[in-house]
Amino acid sequence: MAWAPAGYINQEKLAADIERVRRQLGPDVVRLRYTVGPDWSDEPSIRFRVVLTDSASRPETLGEVAGRIDDVLFSELRPYEWGLRMYTNFRSQSEQAQRDGIDLEWT
Secondary structure: OOOOOHHHOOHHHHHHHHHHHHHHOOOOEEEEEEEEEEOOOOOEEEEEEEEEOOOOOOHHHHHHHHHHHHHHHHHHHOHHHHOOEEEEEEEEHHHHHHHOOOOHHHO
16 A cells, blocks of 8 residues: 555545544544554554543443444545555543543543
């Protein structure tokens, strides 16, 4: 895959598309943040940081919720059309509250 530096991506369109999709994710998602840049293998990537409600983060629901969110992000944003690999990290709302002020990219 060819490297597509963030400077070659229409940042406004990407941000607008992500905001449109964020509204589709429903009440389980408290916060959605992202960054564009190289991954561990220097491939162009988009990394999503998703804060979920505590109820959505319960062990018995997390797999379904995370899978649904990944599916929506991937199918609606089509990161491969932007030349990007997609990664998604999840945290619960209470876990994030303990990390506020520490992991600034999540806030």
